[in-house]
Amino acid sequence: MITDTTIPTQSKKIDWAKLRADFPILDQKVHGHPLVYLDNAASSQKPRAVIDCVSNYYERDNANVHRGIHELSNRATTAFEASRQRVATFINAKTPDEIIFTRGTTEGINLVAQSWGSKNIKAGDKILLTEMEHHSNIVPWQLLAERTGAKLVYIPVTGDEGLLDLSKLDQLLTPEVKIFALTHISNSLGTVNPVAELCERARKLGVTTLVDAAQSAGHLPLDVQKIGCDFLVFSGHKICGPTGIGVLWGRQEVLDAMPPYHGGGEMILTVDFFKTTxxxxxxxxxxxxxxxxxxxxxxxxxDYLDAIGRDNIFKHDQELASYAYDQLAQLQGVRLFGPKIGRAGLVSFLLDDVHAHDVVTVADQRGVALRGGHHCNQPLMKKLGIASTARASFYFYNTRAEVDRFIEVIREIQKFFGA
Amino acid sequence: MSDDLDELYQQVILDHCKTPRNFRVLEGANRKGEGYNPLCGDNYTVFMKMDGDVVKDITFQGSGCCISKASASLLTDSVKGKSKSEVKELFKKVHDMMTTGHVDDEGVGKLAVFAGVHKFPARVKCAILSWHAAVAAVDGQDGPVSTENESN
Known part of the structure; x- marks a missing residue:
C-alpha cells in the first residue's frame, strides 16, 4: 500500500535556466542557428540525470530481471520493481501491482482493446470515443469493433476552438456503451478535457473508462483516484524518459479479470505441453x-519531474503557450486552433496560403523545430476541413525568448511566401 | 533566406506554387493518376488525354505544399507531347536528380530547379508525388499511388 500520495503544490522559486542546462542536447546549433526545440508533444528531450541513469545501468547492473539468482540480476530486478513502485506513486495508484510496463501509450491501448475487449465487448455494444482522439486511440477500437461487431460512436468537437460538444453527451453516453476512451489533453488542439467529470458520469452508468494521458502525464499532476477512470495510459519518452517504455495503469480488480495479452516467459506460473496457468x-x-x-x-x-513539481511545469508551459497564442493572433492571416483560454502547452496554427510543411521546413532552417502534418488526427483534420496544421509545443526548458524567436521566424515565413 | 532555402524555394518554384499551370480537371481525359502522401495529406490527381502512346494534354488538381504543387505544375508543362517511354525516362532522371542532386542538363530542362530538394530528405516525397501519379496514368493504372515506397 502506498501512502505517499501528496503532490507538492506550494509555489517555489524555480530556476528554469538551471533546469534547461540539465539538457545537453539543447545546447547546439542547427543549420547555423541556436536550436529552439518546440516539438515536445511528439517527444521531449532527456535530462543528464536520465541519460546517466541508463548508462550507469548498462555499465554496472545490466542483467535479466526476475529469474536470476546472481548479484547483477538481483540489482536489476530491485531497480526494475522500484520503478514500478515509483510510477504507482506518480499517478497515485493503490498498489504497484496495477502498473504494467508497455512499449508506450499505443501498446497500452492495444493491450486493453485486445485483452479487456475480447472478454467484454460483443456485437451491438458501443465504444465511445471523441473526435479529437489520436489514431492510437481510434484504430485499436476499430480493430476490436471489426472483430466483435461492436459500434464506434464519437463525441463531436465544436470546431476550431476544439472543445468537446458535451451537449450531446446524454445521447451518446448510454448503457449500451461498454467502454469510453478519451484523451486527457489533445495533441493537436491543446484542449484539456474534463476527464474526472466525464469518468464520473460514465461510472454511474457502469461504463468502463480509459484515459489517454500521453500529453498530460509529466505535464500536470495526475491522480487516477481523482480522475476516477479504470485505465490510464502514457509514454515515457514524452516526459523526459527513454523511448520504448510506457505505462498502463488499470484498477486491480479489472486487471485481474482480464485474459493475457502476449504469451511467453515471465507471465506464467506453470506450463504444461497443453495447458498453462x-x-x-x-x-x-x-x-x-x-x-x-x-x-x-x-x-x-x-524523480526529476517531481523535484520541479508538475503543477509548476503546467503553469510554465501554459504561460508560454498563451504568450505564443497571443503573439500569433496579432499577426495577419493566421488561423489558430484549440481553446483560447485554459489551453495546455501547445499551439496549433495555419498561415493563409502557406502549407504547414513549408512553414516547418523554413523554420527548421532557422533552427526552430516545429511539427507540421495531421498529428495522427486525420479524422479531426477532415472535420475541420484542413489537411494539416503547424504546431509548436512547449516544455519547462523552453523560454519566452524562444517564443519570440519562433514568432520572428513565422513573420519571416509570411514575408517569404508573400502571404 | 539562407542558401539552402533559396535553392529549395527558387523563384520558379514559388511562382508555380502560387500560380499553378494546367490546374484544372481535363475534359475528355482518358487516363487518371492519383498521388497521395499519407505523411502530410498531400493529394493530387493527374488527368491525361493520351492519343495512342502520346500525352496529348495533361492537367492536375488537388492540394498540398508549395513543393508538391510547383512540381505537379512543372510536370504538366514538361510531359505534354511526350510518349509513354519518354515520360518514364524523364521520371527516372527527375527521381535521380531529386534524390542525389545530380542534374542531367539535357534531360530535365527547367525541372532542374528541383535539384535542391535532395538536401531536404523529408521533402523529396513532396516533389516526386505527382510524378508517381503521372507514371501511373501513362501506365494506365487505376487507383491511387502513394509515395510510401520512397525512402527518405
Missing part, C-alpha cells in the same frame, strides 16, 4: 524480457 497482474501482461533500461530510466525521469 498465468501469473496475476502486472506480470500476466509482461511477457518476455522487458525494456529494463527503459523502466529504470523512467524512474529517474519521474
Amino acid at each position: 498465468y501469473k496475476k497482474a502486472p506480470h500476466r501482461f509482461e511477457a518476455g524480457t522487458p525494456d529494463i533500461s527503459g523502466v529504470i530510466g523512467l524512474h529517474a525521469a519521474l
Whole structure:
C-alpha cells in the first residue's frame, strides 16, 4: 500500500535556466542557428540525470530481471520493481501491482482493446470515443469493433476552438456503451478535457473508462483516484524518459479479470505441453524480457519531474503557450486552433496560403523545430476541413525568448511566401 | 533566406506554387493518376488525354505544399507531347536528380530547379508525388499511388 500520495503544490522559486542546462542536447546549433526545440508533444528531450541513469545501468547492473539468482540480476530486478513502485506513486495508484510496463501509450491501448475487449465487448455494444482522439486511440477500437461487431460512436468537437460538444453527451453516453476512451489533453488542439467529470458520469452508468494521458502525464499532476477512470495510459519518452517504455495503469480488480495479452516467459506460473496457468497482474501482461533500461530510466525521469513539481511545469508551459497564442493572433492571416483560454502547452496554427510543411521546413532552417502534418488526427483534420496544421509545443526548458524567436521566424515565413 | 532555402524555394518554384499551370480537371481525359502522401495529406490527381502512346494534354488538381504543387505544375508543362517511354525516362532522371542532386542538363530542362530538394530528405516525397501519379496514368493504372515506397 502506498501512502505517499501528496503532490507538492506550494509555489517555489524555480530556476528554469538551471533546469534547461540539465539538457545537453539543447545546447547546439542547427543549420547555423541556436536550436529552439518546440516539438515536445511528439517527444521531449532527456535530462543528464536520465541519460546517466541508463548508462550507469548498462555499465554496472545490466542483467535479466526476475529469474536470476546472481548479484547483477538481483540489482536489476530491485531497480526494475522500484520503478514500478515509483510510477504507482506518480499517478497515485493503490498498489504497484496495477502498473504494467508497455512499449508506450499505443501498446497500452492495444493491450486493453485486445485483452479487456475480447472478454467484454460483443456485437451491438458501443465504444465511445471523441473526435479529437489520436489514431492510437481510434484504430485499436476499430480493430476490436471489426472483430466483435461492436459500434464506434464519437463525441463531436465544436470546431476550431476544439472543445468537446458535451451537449450531446446524454445521447451518446448510454448503457449500451461498454467502454469510453478519451484523451486527457489533445495533441493537436491543446484542449484539456474534463476527464474526472466525464469518468464520473460514465461510472454511474457502469461504463468502463480509459484515459489517454500521453500529453498530460509529466505535464500536470495526475491522480487516477481523482480522475476516477479504470485505465490510464502514457509514454515515457514524452516526459523526459527513454523511448520504448510506457505505462498502463488499470484498477486491480479489472486487471485481474482480464485474459493475457502476449504469451511467453515471465507471465506464467506453470506450463504444461497443453495447458498453462498465468501469473496475476502486472506480470500476466509482461511477457518476455522487458525494456529494463527503459523502466529504470523512467524512474529517474519521474524523480526529476517531481523535484520541479508538475503543477509548476503546467503553469510554465501554459504561460508560454498563451504568450505564443497571443503573439500569433496579432499577426495577419493566421488561423489558430484549440481553446483560447485554459489551453495546455501547445499551439496549433495555419498561415493563409502557406502549407504547414513549408512553414516547418523554413523554420527548421532557422533552427526552430516545429511539427507540421495531421498529428495522427486525420479524422479531426477532415472535420475541420484542413489537411494539416503547424504546431509548436512547449516544455519547462523552453523560454519566452524562444517564443519570440519562433514568432520572428513565422513573420519571416509570411514575408517569404508573400502571404 | 539562407542558401539552402533559396535553392529549395527558387523563384520558379514559388511562382508555380502560387500560380499553378494546367490546374484544372481535363475534359475528355482518358487516363487518371492519383498521388497521395499519407505523411502530410498531400493529394493530387493527374488527368491525361493520351492519343495512342502520346500525352496529348495533361492537367492536375488537388492540394498540398508549395513543393508538391510547383512540381505537379512543372510536370504538366514538361510531359505534354511526350510518349509513354519518354515520360518514364524523364521520371527516372527527375527521381535521380531529386534524390542525389545530380542534374542531367539535357534531360530535365527547367525541372532542374528541383535539384535542391535532395538536401531536404523529408521533402523529396513532396516533389516526386505527382510524378508517381503521372507514371501511373501513362501506365494506365487505376487507383491511387502513394509515395510510401520512397525512402527518405
